[in-house]
Amino acid sequence: MRHPLVRRTLLQAAPLSRAELADRTGLSRPAMTEICQELTDLGLVRETGVRTPSRSSMGRRRAQLDLVADAGYAVGVLVAAENSAVTILDLKGGLVATQRFRPPSGAPEPTLSFLALTAEDQLARVGIPAERIVGVGVSVPGVVDPERGRLHLSPFFGWSNVPVRAAFEAVFGPRVTVASPVQAIAVAELLFGSASRLPYADLALVNVSTAIAAAFVFGGRLQQGADSASGQIGHVPVDAHGRRCRCGRRGCLDAVASGDALVALAAQDGEEYGTFSDLLGAAEGGDAHALALLHQSARQVGKVVGDVITMLDPTLVAVSGMVLRLGTWYVDRVREAALARAFVVSEAGPRIVASAFGVDAGAVGSAAIALDKFVYQPA
Numbered sequence: 001m002r003h004p005l006v007r008r009t010l011l012q013a014a015p016l017s018r019a020e021l022a023d024r025t026g027l028s029r030p031a032m033t034e035i036c037q038e039l040t041d042l043g044l045v046r047e048t049g050v051r052t053p054s055r056s057s058m059g060r061r062r063a064q065l066d067l068v069a070d071a072g073y074a075v076g077v078l079v080a081a082e083n084s085a086v087t088i089l090d091l092k093g094g095l096v097a098t099q100r101f102r103p104p105s106g107a108p109e110p111t112l113s114f115l116a117l118t119a120e121d122q123l124a125r126v127g128i129p130a131e132r133i134v135g136v137g138v139s140v141p142g143v144v145d146p147e148r149g150r151l152h153l154s155p156f157f158g159w160s161n162v163p164v165r166a167a168f169e170a171v172f173g174p175r176v177t178v179a180s181p182v183q184a185i186a187v188a189e190l191l192f193g194s195a196s197r198l199p200y201a202d203l204a205l206v207n208v209s210t211a212i213a214a215a216f217v218f219g220g221r222l223q224q225g226a227d228s229a230s231g232q233i234g235h236v237p238v239d240a241h242g243r244r245c246r247c248g249r250r251g252c253l254d255a256v257a258s259g260d261a262l263v264a265l266a267a268q269d270g271e272e273y274g275t276f277s278d279l280l281g282a283a284e285g286g287d288a289h290a291l292a293l294l295h296q297s298a299r300q301v302g303k304v305v306g307d308v309i310t311m312l313d314p315t316l317v318a319v320s321g322m323v324l325r326l327g328t329w330y331v332d333r334v335r336e337a338a339l340a341r342a343f344v345v346s347e348a349g350p351r352i353v354a355s356a357f358g359v360d361a362g363a364v365g366s367a368a369i370a371l372d373k374f375v376y377q378p379a
């Protein structure tokens, strides 16, 4: 794999001139001219016209370069209980197709084989031949070992030590990348979402759905941690007297502020919403109890986000997950609580925004990790 930084910069910010590419990557302009020629010869990059920069030396017109969208495709598989999805992105990150469905529940092996075969079917339906696929990304909730492509543990599914990559390699061959959905969303935000236009952005991504988790991208790299368990902010203790958590401890953020926690807390008050999706639906309809629970959740998530900001000083915090069904309502309350608590140096503080992909973030992210591996990972 050649020139990963140039390819990734094009994915993030194209069209760009050779001079802009040189500035963003720190490579010399003669080197950039050579690299762009190589990428053009490979069919990955082409010129898309000229533009006169507003403040350029001598007002020279600069040819713009862009990736060739149909030079390759990435497949993403989101493994979820109800909203599993197969998504195909082109080489520029454009959405080609996406399909949502509910896989058969139960043991991991039949579930994963079903999803692999469904992805293969969808490629055939869209008419993309196997040789045009640059990679397959699979995201599965839990702690994932990216090197071995295994799921260590998924409290959500009750699965442990599952060879996820092997299940997909049986269908697609050796080009499968595995991550958790929140990690996948963070990569999508970096490549073509809220962080893509911020060179060298350090990003904290916080996902609030039935469960709560985070992922951090610093220095352009997803941070995995020593045991690949980085970002488990759902298990930060926030209330010594709070509910028992799925992890066995008491008062974790996940146990008091996640979607599943809110449904359980409502039931304690005699209000049966059924699922978090139903609770969100009630909130959309103006249900005061549901809105109060969500407001309380946003305040608690915001406090932990405030501490993340104090400790890591990210450029950007993006909030994803089912709470985006309420537009920016939840994110606005997270921001307020976070900035009230964080130690910030600049007056504005870091930007705290909604994920660029709304409720489709997990599906888009799953393909984004495959695309990122293709453009960025050195061979």
Ligand SMILES: [Zn+2]
Binding pocket: 234, 235, 236, 245, 246, 247, 248, 249, 252, 254, 255
């Ligand atoms: Zn916990």
